[in-house]
């Protein structure tokens with residue numbers, strides 16, 4: 202099969218398209234013919250070696266976490282899916298050596314869901330990792346509910362735009378932070394208020410939120426906590442060692458909590474995300490599509506930034 206193989210850490214030049222053996226599935230696994238995959242910052246962070254401490258694996262590897270596709274083979278213990286089912290999901294890109302930038306990927310039954318019926322493979326591939334992150338941060342960790350006031354930093358990025366839509370669907374009052382050129386998009390996806398970080402102070406006196414979700418990693422808790430209501434929660438995607446280790450202890454003594462979200466495959470949450478898409482409460486926003494042969498260009502743009510929503514690879 203055709204796949205993007207990375208044999209060493211480095212620049213986009215280490216992304217090579219090669220023909221490799223198709224993954225061989227075990228009794229509890231499913232082989233998916235990948236129709237589309239999407240790019241996440243995690244992919245190029247692994248490629249550059251930035252995540253070396255956590256990936257615990259040296260190249261060669263196939264990068265990529267998100268996929269949508271059609272089931273090509275099932276292991277003999279698989280009960281809930283059959284060959285030909287259209288599915289979507291994420292694999293643990295940090296651990297997996299055989300990622301989704303390939304014509305086939307092997308996955309676990311506990312990590313996948315049927316694809317939403319009302320969207321194509323490209324839109325479906327744009328959702329799993331970012332939607333699972335936003336869902337976990339806002340619903341499982343921050344427990345947002347109807348009427349919560351939520352501030353989302355990076356509201357037009359991959360995680361941020363889904364977070365806005367989830368908060369909106371739950372009836373929250375949503376404020377987003379983005380750059381000038383993305384303000385119109387931020388309003389279109391459901392932000393009640395938008396703060397332009399290029400022009401304005403992002404945290405303004407007189408504003409208090411129930412939840413602050415920092416999807417960018419540049420809104421410090423030490424500053425943000427002054428803009429949280431008593432009992433409010435700050436969640437970040439920036440999994441720094443100090444936040445991971447010290448905050449659970451410090452939170453015991455704080456009235457405003459610092460939490461870190463770490464995304465993981467989860468078929469139950471994915472099924473909720475599928476339902477939201479089918480009810481038109483959630484949509485995948487694709488900024489640009491690429492062929493697998495344009496993988497270097499796609500990584501370059503993801504790393505450079507300055508776009509909205511997601512970058513998708515069509516197989």
Ligand SMILES: NC(=O)c1ccc[n+]([C@@H]2O[C@H](COP(=O)([O-])OP(=O)(O)OC[C@H]3O[C@@H](n4cnc5c(N)ncnc54)[C@H](OP(=O)(O)O)[C@@H]3O)[C@@H](O)[C@H]2O)c1
Nearest residue numbers: 242334355357358359360379380398416438462463464507
């Ligand atoms: N912990 C986890 O499990 C987990 C899961 C998913 C993602 N992440 C991490 O979360 C981060 C976001 O992921 P993503 O997929 O959403 O990335 P992304 O699609 O590249 O979005 C990043 C967003 O950051 C915004 N941004 C850049 N500079 C900013 C600033 N100074 N102030 C406010 N916003 C700014 C950009 O908006 P503008 O274009 O408007 O500047 C862009 O929309 C990445 O670092 C990723 O690695 C972690």
